[in-house]
Amino acid sequence: MNTNYYDKIFETVHYIQSKIDKVPEIAMVLGSGLGELTERVNNPIVMDYKDIVNFPQSTIKGHKGQLVIGEYCDKQVLMMNGRFHYYEGYSMKDIAFPIYVMKFLGVKKLIITNSCGAINPEIQPGDLVLIDDFISLVSDNPLFGINDDRLGPRFVDMTQPYSQEIKDKFHSAAKSLNINLREGVYGFFQGPYYETRAEIRAFGQMGCDLIGMSSVPETIAANHCGLEVAAISCVTNMATGLQDKKHSHEHVVEVANRVSKTLILLIEKMISL
Numbered sequence: 001m002n003t004n005y006y007d008k009i010f011e012t013v014h015y016i017q018s019k020i021d022k023v024p025e026i027a028m029v030l031g032s033g034l035g036e037l038t039e040r041v042n043n044p045i046v047m048d049y050k051d052i053v054n055f056p057q058s059t060i061k062g063h064k065g066q067l068v069i070g071e072y073c074d075k076q077v078l079m080m081n082g083r084f085h086y087y088e089g090y091s092m093k094d095i096a097f098p099i100y101v102m103k104f105l106g107v108k109k110l111i112i113t114n115s116c117g118a119i120n121p122e123i124q125p126g127d128l129v130l131i132d133d134f135i136s137l138v139s140d141n142p143l144f145g146i147n148d149d150r151l152g153p154r155f156v157d158m159t160q161p162y163s164q165e166i167k168d169k170f171h172s173a174a175k176s177l178n179i180n181l182r183e184g185v186y187g188f189f190q191g192p193y194y195e196t197r198a199e200i201r202a203f204g205q206m207g208c209d210l211i212g213m214s215s216v217p218e219t220i221a222a223n224h225c226g227l228e229v230a231a232i233s234c235v236t237n238m239a240t241g242l243q244d245k246k247h248s249h250e251h252v253v254e255v256a257n258r259v260s261k262t263l264i265l266l267i268e269k270m271i272s273l
Contacts, residue, residue, distance in 0.1 A: 005093060006148050008054045012097075013104045015053040020045055020069050023106035024078035026271065027227075029098075029218055031083065031114040031234065033256025035064050037072075037264055038081050044070040049082070056094050058082035073271040078107060085214055086138065087192040096142035096221035100151055103225040109166060110222050111267065112231040115256045116186065116212030117195075117239040117247075119204045123182060125238065126259055128174075128266065130167055131231040132183040134216050135208055138190045142221045152224035161219050166230035166270075173269035179262060184209030186233065188216035197241035211239050232266075234259045 030037055038044065049055045049065040058065040065082040072079075084095045102110065116129075123129060147154040167183075174181035187208030189195055195203070195211060203211060215231050222229040236255035237243060245251075 006150055009097065009100045009104060009151075012052060012054045012101050016047070016067070016069075016101070016105060019047060022076050024069055024076045024102075025107060026075055026109045026111065027078040027080070027102045027107040028111045028267075029080045029083050029113065029215075031214065031256065032253050033115065033234070033258075033260040034113055034263065035081050036260060037267070038066070038068040038079050040264075040268075041068055041070040041072045041077065041079065044068050054097070056084045056090055056097065058084060059088050073268050075271055078102060078105070083214055083218075085192075086140070086190055086217065087213060092140050092142040092144065092217050095217040099218050099221040099227065100225055103227055108228060109163070110218070110227045110229040111166070112215050112218055112229065113263065114212050114215045114231070114233050115236045115252050116210045116233045117237050118209070118235045119187070119200055119211055119239045119242070120184060120209035121242065123184060123209060123235055125235050125255055127182060127235045128179065128259070128263055129182045129184045129210060129233045129235060130170055131162060131186045131210070131215070131233060132167075133161065134186045134188055134219065135203075135206055136188045136216050137203065138188055138216075142217050143224055152226065156220070156224050158220075158223060161223055162230050163228040166228060169270045169273045170230065170232065170266065172273060173266055177265060177269055179266055181266070184233075186215065186231070187211045189213055194247040195240050200239045200241050210235070232263070234263055
């Protein structure tokens, strides 16, 4: 990471600070189908990504491409309605960029959501799964290259990439709402093609319960800069070879939209604890 990257982060931080008067304490990266969450923010300040200095642009259907900042469940929050993927052609540092911006805005906790496929047959479409750990199947990551110590240390411990405190709150919230919340290991796949049957067999043998194309670069960046982070997956399909029908993004969005109401209730309850 070079000085120019650091300077760009702070240009973006200063731009956003000029638009808000309160510091967000919780940030959320919203996956497919979760845009409805932003409609529940009180007194929202909405910024299109295209208008934010140095910000990447979301190109995926179902990702609106807006930053929404305001009050939610009596907390000051920042929501990314639309994320960036490695398969869109962005570098890992591009994907990590908003996470560092969050850190220097004053955010303390980050909640990442995504839609994914299930490899573990005990996990089914419609399930919500807290990510306990991940296996990156992509050789690149946001920390590759020269480190900038102002962002975080050269070598980052990943013994526990996800905050146990936030995970415990999610489980307490799920119990009170009678929601079956599982935990699993997320496999990060580059995409954009859906995995082959042979790849899924291999990933399952490696220990992946879930497979998806996002969330891990953001997790690594959050650990690098000292943000507490949790990630939760909405399972939209069984992985390749474990279901009869072929994959489609339209199906992913349709299932995510259906399950999103349960996930929204869970997030709201967790934040209020």
